Amino acid sequence: MATQTHTNATDMDQADPIGGGHHSFRVEGISKSFRHVQALEDVSLAVDHGEVIGLVGENGAGKSTLLKILTGVLQADEGQLFVDGEAVTFKNPREAANYGVSLVHQEQDIITTMRGYENLYLGREIERFGVLEKEQMRKEAQAFVDDLGINIDMQEHVRDYTFNERQMLEIAKSFHVSKKSENPVILLDEPTAGLEESGRQILFDLVNDLRDRATFVFVSHELDEVLQISDRIYVLKDGERVDDTTAAEATTDSLQQAMVGRETADEYYRVPDQQRDTELGETTLTVDKAAHEDVVGPVSFSVREGEIFGIVGVEGSGKQRLGRLLAGDLDITQGSISVDGTTLHRPTVSDMVDAGVGYIPKDRKSEGLLLYQSVLVNTSLAMVRDMHGNVPLLDLDAEEEATLDAIEELSIKTPGPKALVHGLSGGNQQKVVIARWLAQETPVLVMDNVTRGIDVGAKEEVYRLCRELTDQGVSIVFIGDELPEVIGMSNRIAVMANGEFVGEAFDASLGNKPTEQELIQEMI
Numbered sequence: 001m002a003t004q005t006h007t008n009a010t011d012m013d014q015a016d017p018i019g020g021g022h023h024s025f026r027v028e029g030i031s032k033s034f035r036h037v038q039a040l041e042d043v044s045l046a047v048d049h050g051e052v053i054g055l056v057g058e059n060g061a062g063k064s065t066l067l068k069i070l071t072g073v074l075q076a077d078e079g080q081l082f083v084d085g086e087a088v089t090f091k092n093p094r095e096a097a098n099y100g101v102s103l104v105h106q107e108q109d110i111i112t113t114m115r116g117y118e119n120l121y122l123g124r125e126i127e128r129f130g131v132l133e134k135e136q137m138r139k140e141a142q143a144f145v146d147d148l149g150i151n152i153d154m155q156e157h158v159r160d161y162t163f164n165e166r167q168m169l170e171i172a173k174s175f176h177v178s179k180k181s182e183n184p185v186i187l188l189d190e191p192t193a194g195l196e197e198s199g200r201q202i203l204f205d206l207v208n209d210l211r212d213r214a215t216f217v218f219v220s221h222e223l224d225e226v227l228q229i230s231d232r233i234y235v236l237k238d239g240e241r242v243d244d245t246t247a248a249e250a251t252t253d254s255l256q257q258a259m260v261g262r263e264t265a266d267e268y269y270r271v272p273d274q275q276r277d278t279e280l281g282e283t284t285l286t287v288d289k290a291a292h293e294d295v296v297g298p299v300s301f302s303v304r305e306g307e308i309f310g311i312v313g314v315e316g317s318g319k320q321r322l323g324r325l326l327a328g329d330l331d332i333t334q335g336s337i338s339v340d341g342t343t344l345h346r347p348t349v350s351d352m353v354d355a356g357v358g359y360i361p362k363d364r365k366s367e368g369l370l371l372y373q374s375v376l377v378n379t380s381l382a383m384v385r386d387m388h389g390n391v392p393l394l395d396l397d398a399e400e401e402a403t404l405d406a407i408e409e410l411s412i413k414t415p416g417p418k419a420l421v422h423g424l425s426g427g428n429q430q431k432v433v434i435a436r437w438l439a440q441e442t443p444v445l446v447m448d449n450v451t452r453g454i455d456v457g458a459k460e461e462v463y464r465l466c467r468e469l470t471d472q473g474v475s476i477v478f479i480g481d482e483l484p485e486v487i488g489m490s491n492r493i494a495v496m497a498n499g500e501f502v503g504e505a506f507d508a509s510l511g512n513k514p515t516e517q518e519l520i521q522e523m524i
Helices: 061-069 093-098 118-122 132-146 164-177 197-209 225-231 252-260 319-326 350-355 363-369 377-381 397-408 428-437 457-472 483-489 516-523
Strands: 025-034 037-047 052-056 078-083 085-087 099-104 185-189 214-218 232-237 240-246 283-294 296-305 310-311 336-338 341-346 356-362 442-449 476-477 492-497
Touching: 025 061, 025 085, 037 078, 037 377, 052 061, 052 225, 061 099, 061 185, 061 214, 093 099, 099 164, 118 132, 118 164, 132 164, 164 197, 197 225, 214 225, 214 240, 232 252, 240 252, 283 428, 283 476, 296 319, 296 336, 296 442, 296 476, 310 319, 310 483, 319 356, 319 442, 319 476, 336 350, 350 356, 350 428, 356 428, 363 428, 377 397, 377 428, 397 428, 397 442, 428 457, 457 476, 457 483, 483 516, 492 516
Parallel strands: 037 240, 052 214, 052 232, 099 185, 185 214, 310 476, 310 492, 356 442, 442 476
Antiparallel strands: 025 037, 025 078, 078 085, 232 240, 283 296, 283 336, 336 341
16 A cells, blocks of 8 residues: 555644644543543543544443543533633534534445435535525536545435445545535544445545645554554554554554553464364355356355355455355356255255355445344244244243353353343344354354454454364354455455455464465556
């Protein structure tokens, strides 16, 4: 990535970035508690015009609570916010936006059935005598994103946008709601989660191009990205600010140590625990010339018991669609899939679940979870069909027992099985999705960016879990955007381009891991 680390306009306050001088945005002594839980305690930070500030910390460190306070979703118990030296209190996001403070959400906050310009003006539509001025909004919206350097068609329905284009629309929205401010403060909450390499480059270029028009706070679990784009970095742990440093002085290791209070293990992906070829069992999954229309395939591969089969590719390569095809969510228009010897030609989602294939989608919140249902309900979703010989009768005792076993086995941090999934951290939400398939001993798991949007500690937990599953003979199809992760976790790695595999899969056994450069050469 060609983007360089910037260090402008920050040197004067490096020794004490909070005290002294005039900051465009400042937080002093913010504290917030929920009943007996102290979410934030005496947190202070400051941002100067044109800066990009990194904000990192494990799930539960207080980042989300702080962002909600900065945007008026929550009010602090103690402390004060300042915008251009003026003490302010935001009672809601609209008041924050009036002062130029807006948030780009981690989970995209757009309506896919509406057009781009309709999303941009949502809640602030232009009307005359009660009639929407659609053509005026469309023209002004297109001119607005063009001026920002964002290349999207605002007339198109958002459902037809790529994931990258949707993220660009989110950023355009944040500028649009803050357009009355001379110096907007844009809070980016995991903006690269789910973006592929090209999308990240576009995002970083956009942030750097807009530095003279806005101030950015960049929240991410991807520490290499935080180091690359930020001027200064704040670290939160257990609700407190435990470190602040320039990006030039920080390293991935130093940030990880500050975040988790310990050194991260060198063997991050538990490579020594990887199953060796001689330890792999029989073939559990066979994909034979499977295709979906002219979008995916034909693709052929097989996965053995205890094996992790990685799949990588650039945006639009077809790897996400292949995952959906393996889950039965896309029709197989050619070829077949076999699971434990049972061949399926046009399987549905239910067929694949019955055959023993579990799917963990890229977007867990919209596709993988019922957020306002309990851990118990989410965990037992795939079990109902099997409790009474495919007759959908509930066995509440069996559900609760399986859920309690999963909570213990996966170390899910939850008040109990009846707690709503919405209130769990991202890492624990992902464990609930995995628990659903463990509850019925699913032999094949298709994981699409399984660590998306979760922190360093939670990722280590997921990697450990994957290794334990393969020890038990589970086969994993590991689709990922993070090349180091896929390389570290996989036994073999296939590269996709234009809906098909490029050549033979790479050997990624112990001592034979391919390099990122080798994969990229095939990807592009």
